[in-house]
Amino acid sequence: MIRTVSALALAFCLWGSALAAPAADTVMRSANLRPASGSPEAGLWQASDEAETYARQSADLDSDPVLGAYVRNLICKLAPEYCGELRILVMTRPVLNATAAPNGYVEVYSGLMLRSRTESELAYVLGHEISHFARNHALAQWQRNKTRGNVTLAIQVGVSVVAIAAMASVANSGDFYAPNKIDYIGDAAQTLSDLAYIHGLATYFAYSREDESEADRLGQIRAHGVGYDPWAAPAIWQSVGAEVRASEYPEVRKSLARATIFDTHPLTEDRIEALKRAAGSTPHQTAEESRAEEQAYRAIIRPHLAVWLRDDLRRRDLGQSLHLISRLEAVGEDLGLLAYYRGEAYRQRHRDGDLSSALAAYRLSITHADAPAEAWRELGEAESRAGNAPAAIRALETYLTRAPGSEDRWLIESELETLKASHS
Amino acid sequence: MRIWLLALCCLVLAGCTTSRARVAAPELTTPVTAGSAGLLVKPVARLALLTVAGLTERRDDWSRDAATHLAAGFQAELAKRDHPFNLVDLSGQMEGRTGQVLRLNEAVGDTIQTYEFGAQRLPTKAKGFDWTLGEGTRLLRGDSGADHALFVTARGTWSSPGRKVLLVGAAIIGTPIPMGSQTLSASLVDLRTGRVIWYNQALAGPADDMRTPEGAQALAASVLKGAPL
Structure with a gap:
């Protein structure tokens, strides 16, 4: 037995x-490959085609042609051989991800673009996805x-x-x-x-x-x-x-x-260790080169920064959001917008001391030219909570001047009335 | 003894296509406009091979062939009825509001399958068959003036030869293993009200292979049995 x-x-x-x-060979797939009907690969393609159809109708799909063209050009620069067959969809989803399906449809998540510090970082992740496609890993x-x-x-x-x-x-x-x-x-x-x-x-x-x-x-x-x-x-x-x-x-x-x-x-x-080893003896960028690349990339994503940050806060992991905002602030640009979202993250987290951190962040935000109008509204609310009625009134009035057509105007006006009545 | 009876029942049942339709109450339906034609929406088929180890491997050729044969089969069967239907391909209209209605139809169809044909019932849908897509379905009428649309979806797998051998082997030692099976569902929607007035789902028998024109038409006939058309 x-x-x-x-x-x-x-x-x-x-x-x-x-x-x-x-198998250790690294043969890349030929361009414009079409699998033979009836093969397992053709089955994968058919399923990917269906997934693509759904993705194209998804509400998450970003419709900005400028951003779409930017990512497409970047992919074509990285993979000119597949440029004609890779179809790029930028999806507004607040996590770091990108996918390349076997049929050539590529999803690039806004969470990846928000977290890339430079175009080099984004190019590496897209290169990673292109390699899955080129090696037909699926x-x-x-x-x-x-x-x-x-x-x-x-x-x-x-x-x-x-x-x-x-x-x-x-x-x-x-x-x-x-x-x-x-x-x-x-x-x-x-x-x-x-x-x-x-x-x-x-x-x-x-x-x-x-x-x-x-x-x-x-x-x-x-x-x-x-x-x-x-x-x-x-x-x-x-x-x-x-x-x-x-x-x-x-x-x-x-x-x-x-x-x-x-x-x-x-x-x-x-x-990280493997990628560092592979970078080997390539010299690091100088501080000026690095700064120039960061600023160039920031200029590309700037129009989307506010929406992407708002989405990131909705993941409700505010420790991560605050960390991300710090990284974005390190570039030294968009400080008003970033301070506003820092305030929002503190306010939503609402732990000990967070409300005063939020107030400080809103106060800082409005000192920058790029502060969004909402910064004054939230500053007003925060000042009001802290018992500073005159400062609250000033901030809310500024909000109404800066966002004259806002939907919540009636609410703010009624709040102002209450504040003024109790203050006088 | 009981196991043999059960096996016999299974064999008898396995021989033919079985279906059980759901019909909306008469007061929920609207009479067909005289002389109008319905829309037969181009069927969707997602078919796969069941490998020896039980993985499903999508087959593009089977899916495509079945969709074509089902379209022809349903057209032939519907032509035998008083109420004519025209085949339309809506797959190019998945954008905007029309696309939303089509996706809603898919979602409602899946829900009907789960709660009308599955083990559970929704408490709010326990009495009678009462499902609607809302009046947005009027968008699908377009210029056709159609009162009804028939949506057909096929899903299923066929066992690979190796899987069949495994079935026999496993049966000898008394272990049941799932084999390939195919289901076909058809949903009749009143485009004026959005109400799903009839829904049927059929489990295909081995003789009704939707990858062939004859099998697809036979399946269409089984599914349409008792349809209020």
Whole structure:
């Protein structure tokens, strides 16, 4: 019986080694590829076409032609060979993400554009997605899934057959302890079946991590090849790490350091190290170069900054939002707008001391030329809460002058009346 | 003994297409305008292969063929009735308000499937069949003057040969494994009121293969049985 169990275990180990060696070639897909009808790839394309149709009708779709053209040009610069077949949709979604579907439709999230400090950082992430597309990772992943499913199944069938044969032989032996032995074989077979399943899952995630690492590397090479700073690649992941550590939620903060065999993405620390190694001896940008690139990129995203920040606050992880605002402030521009959203983040978080921080932020905001009209409204509310009625009245009146057609005019006017009545 | 009876029942049932329609109460329906034609919206099919290990692999060719054959099959079956229907392709009108109505129709269709054909019922929909898309459906009438639109959706999988072998093997050791199956749903919407006046869902029998013209027409006939047209 020990022999039976060891045969089962051996089968399991063999299977593990059969799947261990990945193909290491880096052949890029040819341009304007059309999969043959009836192939698994054509199936993926059809599903992607449907997803694209939905994305095109989505309310999240950004309709600014200037922003769309900017991202399209950037992608064509990074991948001139796929320029004609990649269709770019900018989605207003406040998380750092971008996707490239096998059929060539690309989603770029506003949360990524807001978090990129420079065009080099954005170019690296887009290069990463283009590399998933160029290496056809989605198809490779699907085919591996299928093979793994089949092999797992074959192991499980094999285990069952061997276990049944062993049970039958024990049952026919007339052994007094036969029922216990049969139970034991059954349990062993079940355990091995489960192990095969779990091992299959773990390989899925390992391969997924490998694809991500490859896309990291190829994306960095692609962006560097057309003149972008290769140090931007580790830099954006460092920013992501810092933002996650600033989260309000312990679970989110811990997520960075927790490694399991089921992780789909390489740990942020490992990615950063690999990308730094790859940047190697390339000299860092000078402070002036870096500043110039930051300012040029800020000019591109400036028209969307207010909407994207408002959306970011709606994620309700205000620790992360405050961290992000600090990073944006480091460029030294848009300080009025950023101070207003800093105030909003404090006000919405509403922890000890947050309301006075919010008041300070609104006060700072209105000293800058780019302060939005809402800054005066919120300043008025904050001053009123702090018991400074004359300052509240001044701020609310300024709000009405600066936003004459606002929908909440009647509300502010009635508030002003109350304030003036109680103050006089 | 009981297991054999059950197996026999399954075999008998597996032989034919089965369906159970839902119909709105008569007071919720409006008579058809004499001489008007309905719209048969180009069917949508999402079909896949069920691999040995049970993964579903989308098949573009099956999906496309089935959509074409179902369109022809429904046209042929509807032509046998008094109320004529014209085939229209609305897939190019997914923008704006029209697109919103079409997506609402999809969402309502999915909800009907879940709560009228699934195990659970919505407490507010427990009495009778009472679903509506609202009067926005008038947009779909366009210049056609159509009173009704028929929406047809097919979903399903076919087992790969390996999966079939596995079924036999698993049956010997008494382990049930799911096999491929296909469902076809049809929804009749009154475009004047937006009300879903009839909805039917059929589980295709093995003889009715919607990837063939004959199978698609046979399925269309089964689904349309008892439709108030």
